[in-house]
Amino acid sequence: MHRILASLSLAFVALLCGPQARAQQVAAETPQQMLSAQIRMQGFICEKPLGATRDKKRSRPDRAVWVLKCSNATYRISRAPDMAAKVEQLP
Template sequence: MDKTLHLAIFGFAFVVGIGPAMSQSADEPTRDLLASQIRDQGFTCDKPKGAEREVKESKPNETVWILTCENDTYRMTVIPDMAAKVEKLKK
């Protein structure tokens, strides 16, 4: 998928409120989109296991997620129309 289209779809999901309102069973698209974005930015995320939104850390237009992958865990700050801020967390 074209990176620009991918980011547009990802941003649209959050603008319309799909991301924060997802149930556990619908979490897979969020987890997979975050994993794809992190890989596009040069990080490794083999087999994403989960994505949890950090409500207290998030701000308007800055959604913070903890992305758990098979190999690592990351804190991602997703900002519309920008690359995510990524911090690798210690296991």
């Protein structure tokens, strides 16, 4: 409940204060929060994001690859600009 109220408060402040406040709000998000939100929008379940690390071996300049650990599963996520993420559940 507190998280919902905090999110609503941040959204309200962003609306009142304009683009600068929204940019600060986005900058405060961690990679694990952004990645978990993205895969949830694509239909995957990430109950609680625990951490995200970039896979430097698999990443390329035009495609970032991350490993996202959630409380219920671990995912490898490949992200390219202007495309849906490729999500693979790891054992």
